[in-house]
Amino acid sequence: MDIIALNHTATLDFASVSPDGETTPKAQLEITNKSSTQNAAFKIKTTAPKLFKVMPIQGIIAPGRTVSVEIMLQPGQIQSLADVYKNKFMV
Secondary structure, X not given: OOOXXXXXXXXXXXXXXXXXXXXXXXXXXXXXXXXXXXXXXXEOEEOOOOOEEEEOOEEEEOOOOEEEEEEEEOHHHOOOXXXXXXXXXXO
């Protein structure tokens, strides 16, 4: 039985400009604990830790709750767009 659910299961969409005027490309990943009785722990890994900043990188989710994780591209680390697209995340 899966205890967590993700709002994105295949790809993340990075918005280049946020409503507050920042220009750092960001994506939001929501992790939901589907259990009604148990806490769920999560940890996020990536194939390119220097290219992406993940906040929070790990945590505990109470039963029935959702946590929002922010993933930011580090613009100074991007060599080409192909570098961005070939990377993966593991939750």
